[in-house]
Amino acid sequence: MNNTISIKKAQTQFPVADFITDRFSPRAFSEKALTEQDMNTLFEAASWAPSANNEQPWLYFYALKGTPGFDQLTEIMMPGNQPWAKHAAALVVTVARKTFAANGNNNGAAEHDLGMANAQLMLQARCMEVFSHPIGGFSKDKAKELLGLDETYSTPCMLALGYLGEASQLEEPFLAREGTPRARKELSAFVKAI
Ligand SMILES: Cc1cc2nc3c(=O)[nH]c(=O)nc-3n(C[C@H](O)[C@H](O)[C@H](O)COP(=O)(O)O)c2cc1C
Structure with missing residues (x-):
């Protein structure tokens, strides 16, 4: 087993399913490609998320590594994300129609519902041994310009997707982060019985 997987496995107090404990956001991706079939499986998993009024307010724009679109999506990222994300097999801009x-009325649940769809995509990915890393550090303005989106849409998050690589391929500070166990707040900090 890749050593990173055992380091990153969530140590839970209660019996959480493996596909949740074993998901984490890596920075080391392998050279192995993702296919169009893989991507469609992930997007279909996203599409089965619940949404307010079954609006399905999400849109996904993606590019596989080696395409001009992939390079364009890499270029809109902040410098702290580019060095590792450029090795992903696919990059996705996840979009909410607001x-x-x-009727054109405001959908206050749009980003919430996009987040649920993204979670389903990421967990489906992990069930396929595909890892995902959400990225908020990119120019939202450049993303909207590139994708031809107006103010009706928001682009809160990109995703880097791919098979797991070896941590040793990373440079600092990313190398150290790949070897750091994941941590979460205690349930008592955010769960209250009423
Ligand atoms: C909306 C969002 C934006 C994020 N932006 C970045 C980012 O720009 N760069 C980065 O390295 N990680 C980013 N992350 C990943 C988080 O840092 C990561 O999910 C968190 O530390 C928990 O780690 P885990 O996903 O491995 O459990 C982002 C995550 C989310 C959900």
């Missing part, structure tokens, strides 16, 4: 298609 108004209801039927």
Whole structure:
């Protein structure tokens, strides 16, 4: 087993499913490619997320490594993300449409629902041995310009996707982060019985 997987496995107090404990956001990706079939499986998993009024307010724009689109998506990232994310097999811009298609009214749940779809995508990925790393550090303005999106849309998050690589391929500070166990707040800090 890749050593990073055992370091990053969530140490839980309660019996959480493996596909959740074993998901983490890596920075070391292998050279192995993702196929269009893989990507469609991930997007279909996302599509089965619940959403307010079944609006399905999400849009996904993606590029596989080796394409001009992949280079364009790499270029809109902040410098702290580019060095590792450029080795991913695919990059995705995840987008929420902030108004209801039927009447143009504000959809206050749009980003919430995009987040749920993204979570389903990421957990489906982990079930396929594909890892995902969400990225908020990119120019939202450049993303919207590149993708032809107006203010009706928000682009809170990109995703880097790919098979896991060896931590040793990373330079600092990313190398140290790849070897650091994951941590979470205690349940008592955010769960209250009423
Ligand atoms: C909306 C969002 C934005 C994020 N932006 C970045 C980012 O720009 N760069 C980065 O390295 N990680 C980013 N992350 C990853 C988080 O740092 C990571 O999910 C968190 O530290 C928990 O680690 P885990 O996913 O391995 O459990 C982002 C995560 C989310 C959900």
